[in-house]
Amino acid sequence: MSTRALAGRASVMTADGRTGSTRSTVTVGMIGGLVAVYFMVVGMVEKFDARGIIAGVIGLSFTLLAITAAGTGYMAARSRERAGMATGLASAASAGALAGAVAGALSAVTILAVDLIGEEHVRTMFQSFTPRLIEGILSFGRTVGFGAMVLFAAGVSLGVLGALLQQTAPRMRRAILTGLGTLLVISMAEPFLTQVFRNVTDNFGIPISRDWLYERSGMTVLGAILMFALGFAFSWWRSTRAQRATVSPPAGERSADAAGMRSIRGLVRGRAGKMIGFLAVLGLLILVPRIVGPFLSQVVVIIGIYVLLGLGLNIVVGFAGLLDLGYVAFFAVGAYAVAVFTSPASYLAAEGATTGVLNFWVALPIVVVMAIVAGLMIGAPVLRLRGDYLAIVTLGFGEIARVLIASNWLSEYLGGAQGILRIPPPAPEEWSLRRPQNLYFIVLAFVLIAVFVSTRLKDSRVGRAWAAMREDESVAEAMGVSVINYKLLAFGIGAGVGSLGGAIFAIQVGSVFPNSFDLLVSINALSVIVLGGLGSIPGVVVGALALVGLPELLREFQEFRLLIYGAVLVALMILRPEGLLPEVRRKRELHERAIEEEQYEEQVGQEGLPPVIETGPEERRE
Amino acid sequence: MRLLEVENLVKHFGGVAAVDGVDFHADEKEIVSVIGPNGAGKTTLFNVVTGFFEPDSGKMEFEKLSLVGLKPNRVTKLGIARTFQQIRLFPNLTVLENAMVGQHCRTKAGPFGAIIRPPWAVREEREIADRAREVLGFFGDRLLPMQDTMAFELSYADRRRLEIARAMATMPKLLLLDEPTAGMNPVEKHGLVELIGRLRAERGYTVVLIEHDMPVVKNVSDRVVAIDHGKVIAQGTYDEVSSDPQVIEAYLGKQKATGQQI
Numbered sequence: 001m002s003t004r005a006l007a008g009r010a011s012v013m014t015a016d017g018r019t020g021s022t023r024s025t026v027t028v029g030m031i032g033g034l035v036a037v038y039f040m041v042v043g044m045v046e047k048f049d050a051r052g053i054i055a056g057v058i059g060l061s062f063t064l065l066a067i068t069a070a071g072t073g074y075m076a077a078r079s080r081e082r083a084g085m086a087t088g089l090a091s092a093a094s095a096g097a098l099a100g101a102v103a104g105a106l107s108a109v110t111i112l113a114v115d116l117i118g119e120e121h122v123r124t125m126f127q128s129f130t131p132r133l134i135e136g137i138l139s140f141g142r143t144v145g146f147g148a149m150v151l152f153a154a155g156v157s158l159g160v161l162g163a164l165l166q167q168t169a170p171r172m173r174r175a176i177l178t179g180l181g182t183l184l185v186i187s188m189a190e191p192f193l194t195q196v197f198r199n200v201t202d203n204f205g206i207p208i209s210r211d212w213l214y215e216r217s218g219m220t221v222l223g224a225i226l227m228f229a230l231g232f233a234f235s236w237w238r239s240t241r242a243q244r245a246t247v248s249p250p251a252g253e254r255s256a257d258a259a260g261m262r263s264i265r266g267l268v269r270g271r272a273g274k275m276i277g278f279l280a281v282l283g284l285l286i287l288v289p290r291i292v293g294p295f296l297s298q299v300v301v302i303i304g305i306y307v308l309l310g311l312g313l314n315i316v317v318g319f320a321g322l323l324d325l326g327y328v329a330f331f332a333v334g335a336y337a338v339a340v341f342t343s344p345a346s347y348l349a350a351e352g353a354t355t356g357v358l359n360f361w362v363a364l365p366i367v368v369v370m371a372i373v374a375g376l377m378i379g380a381p382v383l384r385l386r387g388d389y390l391a392i393v394t395l396g397f398g399e400i401a402r403v404l405i406a407s408n409w410l411s412e413y414l415g416g417a418q419g420i421l422r423i424p425p426p427a428p429e430e431w432s433l434r435r436p437q438n439l440y441f442i443v444l445a446f447v448l449i450a451v452f453v454s455t456r457l458k459d460s461r462v463g464r465a466w467a468a469m470r471e472d473e474s475v476a477e478a479m480g481v482s483v484i485n486y487k488l489l490a491f492g493i494g495a496g497v498g499s500l501g502g503a504i505f506a507i508q509v510g511s512v513f514p515n516s517f518d519l520l521v522s523i524n525a526l527s528v529i530v531l532g533g534l535g536s537i538p539g540v541v542v543g544a545l546a547l548v549g550l551p552e553l554l555r556e557f558q559e560f561r562l563l564i565y566g567a568v569l570v571a572l573m574i575l576r577p578e579g580l581l582p583e584v585r586r587k588r589e590l591h592e593r594a595i596e597e598e599q600y601e602e603q604v605g606q607e608g609l610p611p612v613i614e615t616g617p618e619e620r621r622e
Numbered sequence: 623m624r625l626l627e628v629e630n631l632v633k634h635f636g637g638v639a640a641v642d643g644v645d646f647h648a649d650e651k652e653i654v655s656v657i658g659p660n661g662a663g664k665t666t667l668f669n670v671v672t673g674f675f676e677p678d679s680g681k682m683e684f685e686k687l688s689l690v691g692l693k694p695n696r697v698t699k700l701g702i703a704r705t706f707q708q709i710r711l712f713p714n715l716t717v718l719e720n721a722m723v724g725q726h727c728r729t730k731a732g733p734f735g736a737i738i739r740p741p742w743a744v745r746e747e748r749e750i751a752d753r754a755r756e757v758l759g760f761f762g763d764r765l766l767p768m769q770d771t772m773a774f775e776l777s778y779a780d781r782r783r784l785e786i787a788r789a790m791a792t793m794p795k796l797l798l799l800d801e802p803t804a805g806m807n808p809v810e811k812h813g814l815v816e817l818i819g820r821l822r823a824e825r826g827y828t829v830v831l832i833e834h835d836m837p838v839v840k841n842v843s844d845r846v847v848a849i850d851h852g853k854v855i856a857q858g859t860y861d862e863v864s865s866d867p868q869v870i871e872a873y874l875g876k877q878k879a880t881g882q883q884i
Contacts, residue, residue: 462733472710
């Protein structure tokens with residue numbers, strides 16, 4: 001099929017305005033084209049050209065453009081399917097081709113126009129349209145006209161590919177996407193993995209070469225194929241397992257014998273398996289500083305601090321459902337209390353002293369208790385508030401904390417804007433030679449304690465009372481839950497855990513200043529738990545890894561780092577609102593409507609209209 | 623023996639007297655229906671008794687202990703449990719967890735018990751689950767096989783059942799049911815009448831229910847109390863109350879009341 005004819009037909013159809021479906025396909029194509037042009041305008045295409053994804057095959061620039069084009073085709077096919085117009089491969093492919101053509105045409109026209117006007121004129125506004133971009137990269141070393149034609153043709157074919165991908169069975173599609181994603185992530189993680197390989201070789205004597213996986217820039221073809229296969233196989237295996245789980249009959253229908261066997265096997269697997277798994281993970285965690293090296297150890301410590309903040313805030317927000325936007329206050333209490341007790345520069349220490357009044361380990365319990373008291377103090381006045389009001393008031397408390405520590409009024413004790421300096425490391429002197437690595441073990445211990453406490457609390461009478469309160473406060477009270485006590489308890493324990501993060505922060509940096517404790521800390525902590533999955537403990541860890549680790553992985557994107565970071569966060573929340581590693585119940589809650597509809601249809605299918613339909617999702621919460 | 627005694631209870635919302643001097647009582651092992659048109663103040667009466675609202679004036683005693691000024695959780699602990707007119711389960715907890723929450727006021731493990739898990743806390747946790755399963759078992763095979771299902775996934779009638787189970791899990795002496803048959807079909811309503819009978823026979827509960835469905839009221843009640851405009855307008859057996867001219871007027875309007883029966 002000639003793409004030119006297709007594009008021509010499409011333009012006729014839109015001119016007529018006969019089919020809304022075609023118009024929406026063109027719209028999708030325009031959006032895709034604009035995104036591609038945007039990548040050119042901001043200079044990403046030029047800057048990333050040198051960075052290979054698969055060496056000798058494709059670089060990062062064209063990967064970006066290709067993803068855009070294929071994504072355009074995918075969206076076009078999906079929107080046509082959703083509109084319920086025509087379905088089927090041919091229809092999807094034509095939609096993909098049309099949208100891809102529009103996107104490709106936009107890119108092609110852009111470079112032709114720039115070439116016609118002359119880069120030197122355009123560059124007064126759009127600095128990124130360099131001769132290298134137009135006449136080099138996007139012309140594929142030939143003429144600009146040739147480049148434009150390639151861009152257009154690539155747009156069409158990738159659009160069709162994207163549309164075809166949309167038409168494949170969900171399981172296959174997921175596997176393909178996971179494979180491609182794995183490939184991309186592993187390729188982008190090249191600097192990180194190279195370092196890891198080197199550390200493993202140096203520290204453990206296990207020779208791992210990077211050469212089978214990476215060329216000088218980008219992956220080897222073999223590595224790329226392997227990584228794609230790995231991701232593909234993993235995704236396939238997972239969906240097979242999930243399918244088997246849903247197909248198997250419910251427990252009630254099995255014979256008692258089988259159920260007995262299953263429970264015994266489950267017990268063995270449960271106990272022993274858990275133990276082995278735990279020890280393996282622990283062993284790996286202990287090796288982390290030696291694997292990632294000193295610089296990344298520092299990053300891991302920061303991740304650990306956010307895990308602690310996340311775990312603490314998760315108790316308040318995830319378990320008890322109290323939206324606290326002033327969580328930074330407890331972080332500050334932890335950091336400043338450690339500073340005051342252990343720094344020789346604090347007002348408590350004598351003039352000319354070389355150490356603070358207390359050792360870090362002696363100060364720590366006092367610090368935690370102080371934070372718990374602070375949690376109760378902030379909790380008490382907001383007991384009657386719910387939802388949005390609670391969030392605003394706690395936001396205020398967070399700001400008060402920052403203003404207080406910066407104030408002249410308390411500067412005699414807390415140092416005001418000068419902060420408190422010379423916070424010693426928490427161990428004997430000789431230990432501190434390799435500080436980031438040693439600090440890691442302290443963070444690890446704190447995180448393990450916090451995870452333990454969270455897990456135990458969640459699965460207990462206390463955790464149930466919190467969950468009930470989160471679901472419906474008045475009914476929880478009617479069931480005998482003392483709402484006041486349990487709110488205070490959540491604030492107190494949450495504050496205690498968060499202060500551990502503050503304590504680590506103080507000794508890592510070695511000094512504390514008021515401007516380290518602004519609103520952004522609260523927002524980041526909240527982002528960690530939302531990203532990971534509200535209420536989910538493993539989710540906190542994954543959320544912190546993503547939120548803090550991702551910018552590190554994106555370091556080579558230089559000035560585009562935050563742009564990409566923001567885009568990834570937005571995309572994640574749209575695609576996975578339940579978080580990266582959600583609790584089962586949370587996931588179901590977000591898909592509640594779908595489940596109810598399904599149930600309803602099932603019922604209708606089986607026995608005609610059910611007698612009573614007075615129920616609905618709207619009856620939840622106030 | 624008197625279990626619940628309410629005297630001259632008044633509750634105003636702004637200028638509206640939702641409950642306007644109600645005298646009400648429930649004796650041990652009695653089943654009392656409260657009837658009345660919409661907005662008569664029946665649910666408000668429940669809300670005041672269970673501590674959701676504080677009364678403006680009047681006396682409320684449960685087993686000779688005053689309920690005035692008590693928070694809902696204290697009232698529940700004394701032995702009064704309730705259900706809600708609009709079903710209010712904890713939708714994202716499992717069926718079993720919903721019933722386990724009901725055990726809250728009868729157990730005591732705090733954060734220490736939860737984190738350290740001494741033997742007594744482990745035992746208590748097991749007892750909570752056992753008792754929760756026991757109350758679910760009261761509903762035959764309706765709830766127990768669904769114990770790990772999320773509450774929001776239950777059918778409508780099962781949600782109603784679970785609300786009652788959750789109330790039972792608080793181990794009450796007095797059960798307040800707010801329109802337990804709302805939205806049910808005739809078969810389900812019949813099942814509920816039977817259930818209320820069993821609640822008294824097998825569990826020894828005293829039951830007070832707000833109900834609109836007259837056949838249900840007739841079949842289930844020892845005594846019927848009619849309320850309108852926040853006042854008790856009649857009480858006695860079903861036949862006495864249903865033939866009371868004031869009750870007929872409240873339900874059907876003045877003209878109809880002069881001639882016909884309900």
